[in-house]
Amino acid sequence: MIGFSSAGFGYAGARPLLTGLDLALPAGSFHFLTGPSGAGKTTFLKLCYGELVATEGGVTLFGTDVRQMDRDGIAAARRRIGVVHQDCQFLDHLTLTENVTLPLTVAGRPVPERDLADLMAWVGLTDHADARPPELSGGERQRAALARAVITAPDLILADEPTGNVDWEMAVRLLELLVDLNRMGKAVLIATHDLNLIRASKSQVSARLLRIRDRQVQAAGAEL
Amino acid sequence: MSAPSGPLGVLAARLPGRADTPAARVVPPTGFTAQLTVFTAAAMSFLAVFAIAMALAAGQLADRWQAALSQSATIRVSAPADQIEAQTAAVLRVLETTPGVGAARRLDDNEMRGLLAPWFGTDLPVEALPLPRLIEVTETGAGFDAEGLRLRLAAEAPGAVLDDHARWRRPLVAAAERLRAVSLVALVLIALVLAAMVTLAAQAALAANGQVIRVLRLVGAEDRFISAAFVRRFTARALAGSLAGTLAGLGAVALMPRAAADVGLLAGLGLSGSAWLWPLVVPAAAAALAYAATRVAAARTLRRTP
Numbered sequence: 469m470i471g472f473s474s475a476g477f478g479y480a481g482a483r484p485l486l487t488g489l490d491l492a493l494p495a496g497s498f499h500f501l502t503g504p505s506g507a508g509k510t511t512f513l514k515l516c517y518g519e520l521v522a523t524e525g526g527v528t529l530f531g532t533d534v535r536q537m538d539r540d541g542i543a544a545a546r547r548r549i550g551v552v553h554q555d556c557q558f559l560d561h562l563t564l565t566e567n568v569t570l571p572l573t574v575a576g577r578p579v580p581e582r583d584l585a586d587l588m589a590w591v592g593l594t595d596h597a598d599a600r601p602p603e604l605s606g607g608e609r610q611r612a613a614l615a616r617a618v619i620t621a622p623d624l625i626l627a628d629e630p631t632g633n634v635d636w637e638m639a640v641r642l643l644e645l646l647v648d649l650n651r652m653g654k655a656v657l658i659a660t661h662d663l664n665l666i667r668a669s670k671s672q673v674s675a676r677l678l679r680i681r682d683r684q685v686q687a688a689g690a691e692l
Numbered sequence: 693m694s695a696p697s698g699p700l701g702v703l704a705a706r707l708p709g710r711a712d713t714p715a716a717r718v719v720p721p722t723g724f725t726a727q728l729t730v731f732t733a734a735a736m737s738f739l740a741v742f743a744i745a746m747a748l749a750a751g752q753l754a755d756r757w758q759a760a761l762s763q764s765a766t767i768r769v770s771a772p773a774d775q776i777e778a779q780t781a782a783v784l785r786v787l788e789t790t791p792g793v794g795a796a797r798r799l800d801d802n803e804m805r806g807l808l809a810p811w812f813g814t815d816l817p818v819e820a821l822p823l824p825r826l827i828e829v830t831e832t833g834a835g836f837d838a839e840g841l842r843l844r845l846a847a848e849a850p851g852a853v854l855d856d857h858a859r860w861r862r863p864l865v866a867a868a869e870r871l872r873a874v875s876l877v878a879l880v881l882i883a884l885v886l887a888a889m890v891t892l893a894a895q896a897a898l899a900a901n902g903q904v905i906r907v908l909r910l911v912g913a914e915d916r917f918i919s920a921a922f923v924r925r926f927t928a929r930a931l932a933g934s935l936a937g938t939l940a941g942l943g944a945v946a947l948m949p950r951a952a953a954d955v956g957l958l959a960g961l962g963l964s965g966s967a968w969l970w971p972l973v974v975p976a977a978a979a980a981l982a983y984a985a986t987r988v989a990a991a992r993t994l995r996r997t998p
C-alpha cells in the first residue's frame with residue numbers, strides 16, 4: 469500500500485534525517501518502527517500520509533507517487549489511512565463523538581449510528597461520548613484517537629507513540645486493540661521507542677520490526 | 693447528533709450559516725470577527741443605500757433640468773403689423789449664425805392657439821390679432837452667449853426680446869451630474885471597503901483557526917470543504933448585517949424631506965417608484981462580496997497548510 473524507493477528526507481536547512489529508504493508496507497502486515505527519540509519516527513510516518521514529501525527518491529501511496537498528487541489527491545489518500553497522531557490532534561470545541569466521526573464529516577459520508585456505538589464500546593468510551601477532549605485522561609484520548617483513525621474502515625493504520633503517555637495497563641490494552649485490527653485484515657504500523665511494548669506483543673502477533681539507525685530504516689532481527 | 697432530515701432539512705443544511713450541521717460546526721465560533729463582519733456589512737449597506745438614493749436623485753435632477761434647459765429660451769417679437777414679419781425673419785437669420793444655437797423654430801398659428809386656449813378658448817382668430825411672434829430656441833450642449841445675442845437682436849430686430857429665464861440652471865445641471873458621479877464613486881468605495889474588511893476578518897479567523905485547519909487536512913478534508921466552512925459563515929454574516937443595514941438605510945431615506953412637485957429645484961433625496969428596488973441589490977452584493985473575499989482568503993491560507 470505504501471512503498472519507499474531510495475527515498476530520503478531532510479528538513480530545510482538541516483542535514484538529511486532519513487536516506488536510502490527501500491521498503492513497502494503490504495496489506496495485512498504488522499510493523500513496529502523503533503529508534504531513539506529524535507531518530508525520525510514521526511517524520512517517517514508523515515512521509516507515509518503525505519504531510520511531508522520525500523526530498524530524495526520517491527514514496528508511493530496506493531500506487532501513486534506523492535509528488536504526482538494534487539492536494540485533493542493527498543486528501544483522498546489520507547481518508548484511506550487511519551493515523552493515531554502522537555498528540556492526538558483533536559478539535560477541542562467538538563464533543564468526543566464529533567471528533568471520532570470527523571473523518572466521515574469531512575468526507576461528506578453519513579455516520580452509521582450502530583457502528584459508532586460499537587466502536588465507542590470497543591474503545592471503552594461510551595460514557596464519554598459528549599465529553600470534550602480536554603476533559604479526558606491521556607489513555608482515553610489515545611483510545612479516542614484510535615477510534616477516529618478506524619472510523620472510515622481504512623486498510624492501513626499508522627500509530628505514532630500510541631502508548632506515549634499512558635500507564636502500562638493502558639498500553640497493553642491499546643496494543644490489544646491494534647492487534648484486533650490487524651486480525652481484521654488491516655495493516656498496522658506502530659512507531660514506538662518502548663521496547664517493552666514490542667516484547668509484550670510477541671505472544672499476540674508476529675510483527676516485523678523496523679529500526680531507524682544511521683539515518684536508515686533497517687529490518688531488525690530477533691535480538692530483542 | 694440530530695442532523696435535520698427530509699427535503700426541508702437538506703435545504704436547511706445547505707443554507708449558509710446553519711450552525712448545527714456537523715460540517716458547519718467544524719470551525720469554532722469566533723465571536724469578535726463575527727460581530728465585526730456583521731457590523732461592517734450593516735454600516736456599509738446603510739451608506740450604500742444613501743449613495744444609491746443620492747445617485748438616483750442627482751440623476752433625475754440632472755435629467756429634468758437638462759430637459760428644461762434644451763427648450764429654455766424663447767424670443768418674442770413685438771412690432772407694428774407692417775414690420776413684424778421682417779423682424780421675425782431678421783431674428784431667425786441672426787440665430788442661424790449664433791454659436792450655441794441648435795435650432796430655432798417659429799411657433800405656427802396652431803401652436804399659438806394652443807398656448808392661448810386656456811385663456812381665450814379654442815375659437816380665437818389668431819391671424820387677426822396683433823399677437824407677438826414666438827421663436828423657440830433649442831441650444832446645443834455648450835449653450836449660447838445670451839448677452840451677445842441680446843446685443844445683436846437689438847441691432848437687427850428692435851422688437852425682439854430674449855427670454856432665457858431657465859438658462860441660469862445650466863451650472864446646476866453640471867453640478868447634479870457631478871453629484872451623481874461622486875455618488876457612484878462612493879458606492880464603489882463602499883464595496884471595496886466592505887471587501888477589504890471581510891478579507892481582514894476572514895484572514896484573522898483563518899489565522900486563529902490554523903490548528904483546526906491542520907487537523908481537518910490531517911483527517912482527509914479537501915480544501916473546498918474547509919473553505920466552505922469559512923465562506924458559509926462570512927457570507928451569512930455579511931448577508932445578515934447587510935439586510936439590517938439596508939433596511940435601516942431605506943427607513944432613513946424614507947424619512948428624508950420630499951420635494952414638492954412644483955419645486956423641481958429641490959428634488960428630495962427620497963426614492964420614488966421602481967427606484968425603491970435598487971437598494972435591494974445591496975444585500976445580494978454584500979453577500980457576493982463576502983463570498984468572494986472569504987474564498988480568496990481561504991485559498992491563500994490553505995495553500996500554506998500541508
Ligand SMILES: Nc1ncnc2c1ncn2[C@@H]1O[C@H](COP(=O)(O)OP(=O)(O)O)[C@@H](O)[C@H]1O
Binds near residue numbers: 480482506508509510
Ligand atoms: N518541522 C521540523 N523542522 C525541522 N526539524 C524538525 C521538524 N520536525 C522534527 N524535526 C527534527 O527532526 C528530527 C526527528 O524528529 P522526529 O521525526 O519527530 O523524531 P521521533 O519521532 O523519532 O522522535 C528531530 O531532530 C527533530 O528536531
Ligand SMILES: [Mg+2]
Binds near residue numbers: 509554628
Ligand atoms: Mg515522534
